[in-house]
Amino acid sequence: MLCVVRAGRSQRSLVNLGRDRKTIRAHLNGENVPGERRQSPDAFVPYSVYCQQRLADAPHLWTSTLFDEIAGLG
Numbered sequence: 001m002l003c004v005v006r007a008g009r010s011q012r013s014l015v016n017l018g019r020d021r022k023t024i025r026a027h028l029n030g031e032n033v034p035g036e037r038r039q040s041p042d043a044f045v046p047y048s049v050y051c052q053q054r055l056a057d058a059p060h061l062w063t064s065t066l067f068d069e070i071a072g073l074g
Contacts, residue, residue: 047073
């Protein structure tokens with residue numbers, strides 16, 4: 001995309017390629033890299049210490065029971 005803009009085409013003309021204008025602007029400004037997705041935060045991290053403790057206390061704990069306990073925590 002950057003080479004097309006440097007060649008003289010406008011950012012608006014790149015919208016015809018099927019991308020959103022905000023996405024094109026972000027690529028050209030270097031805010032994000034084409035082909036790479038942003039990493040979302042891991043939802044399990046807040047519960048990992050609890051799960052480790054529960055599995056240390058009861059190694060034969062069923063995963064469904066542990067899931068129900070975690071679901072009860074929020």
